[in-house]
Structure formats: structure tokens, C-alpha cells
Amino acid sequence: MNRFDNVAHDWEAKTSRVQIAKSSVDNIKEIVDLKPNFKILDYGCGTGLIGFGLSNETNTVLGMDYSSGMVEKFNEKAKELNFTNISAIKHDINKEDLPKKEFDLIAISMTLHHIKDTNMFVKKAKSALKDGGYLCINDLVSEDGTFHSEHKNDGVEHFGYDKDELCKIIENNNFEVIEYKIVYTDDRNNSQYPIFQLIAKAIA
Numbered sequence: 001m002n003r004f005d006n007v008a009h010d011w012e013a014k015t016s017r018v019q020i021a022k023s024s025v026d027n028i029k030e031i032v033d034l035k036p037n038f039k040i041l042d043y044g045c046g047t048g049l050i051g052f053g054l055s056n057e058t059n060t061v062l063g064m065d066y067s068s069g070m071v072e073k074f075n076e077k078a079k080e081l082n083f084t085n086i087s088a089i090k091h092d093i094n095k096e097d098l099p100k101k102e103f104d105l106i107a108i109s110m111t112l113h114h115i116k117d118t119n120m121f122v123k124k125a126k127s128a129l130k131d132g133g134y135l136c137i138n139d140l141v142s143e144d145g146t147f148h149s150e151h152k153n154d155g156v157e158h159f160g161y162d163k164d165e166l167c168k169i170i171e172n173n174n175f176e177v178i179e180y181k182i183v184y185t186d187d188r189n190n191s192q193y194p195i196f197q198l199i200a201k202a203i204a
Helices: 005-011 017-032 049-054 068-080 118-128 163-172
Strands: 039-043 059-064 086-090 103-110 129-140 174-190 189-201
Touching: 017 049, 017 086, 017 103, 017 129, 017 163, 017 174, 017 189, 049 059, 049 068, 049 086, 049 103, 059 068, 068 086, 068 174, 103 118, 118 163, 163 189
Parallel strands: 039 059, 039 103, 059 086, 103 129
Antiparallel strands: 129 189, 174 189
């Protein structure tokens, strides 16, 4: 059991988590024309703050997460809300591939910094997107390692991301970056941590 299994039940009690997800969802809706039949992957879905925010009556949302506790809570929510088009499964990106050419949009919010090989994730995301599909990354701007100090950086692989370095990885994997902007600033530990959203489009 990892620490995310232990906190899944109360995950949404922290206001900043809800606000970070809302800022991401609002920005995606502003930039991307979410077609009625879109198939969306919410990677590192947690309890579904992004996935549920992007769902509508006609699209399909699949959540994937390494934490069994988060997946369980996600599916409980879907059942309670009578959402039949949204569900979650357990997935380990380090060991498993993603389905090929399956999704119109992949969103990953505050999860990429927990994945050691950023290039590997972006490469797998590209193969999982349909041509012209969107990759939406929400994460920390490079920080000094204090953002997760409460958890002693357990499971943290990156202290945020440098814009130019991340954009280079994205572009090297046949994406066109269509937007990068700061969508939220988290106040904690007597510091301010900007959170960016990068939206990229898969090109042939």
C-alpha cells in the first residue's frame, strides 16, 4: 500500500487540490473544443477531479492510477453520481503500455513529477492518442524541493519542470505545443508555487 491509498478517502478535502484541478479543467475547456464523442484519458486520475470535470453526457472518460485506493474511490463516485460513461482502472506506466490510437485527449494533472522518465510517458501518450489528439499537462514549475516537504518528497521524481526542457521533450515526440501558461499558484510552506498547464497537439 502506498501513501496515496491511505489518503484516497479524504483526498478532496484539501481545497488547493480541488482548485488546482478546477483551474486545469477550465483552461482545457477554454482551449480545446471537446467534441461530444471524445474519448478522454485522465492519467494519474486520483479520485477523478479532472476526469469528472471533463465528462459530459456523450463523451467517455477513463481514469488510470497506480493507487488501488484512488481507483476504488473514483469508481465509487461514478456509481454514486450515476455516471455510466466514466470509470477507472489500475495502471503502472513504468511497466505497462497504453492502448494505441485510442484517445482524443490525455490529461495528466500533478502526476508527471511522480514519474521518473518523463520522455517515456510522453512517448507512450503520443502512441495512445489519435492523430490530432491533445496532451494536457498540469504540473509544478521548477521548485526547490519544498512543495512536498510534508511527505519528505516520498515518491517525487522531479521538483517541477523547466518550461524549455519540457517543451523540448514534447516537441521531440511529435507534438506541437499550442499553449503554456500559469493557471494557478499554490500557497504553502510560506512559499508560492506556480502551476502551469501545457497543451500540445499530436502531429503525424
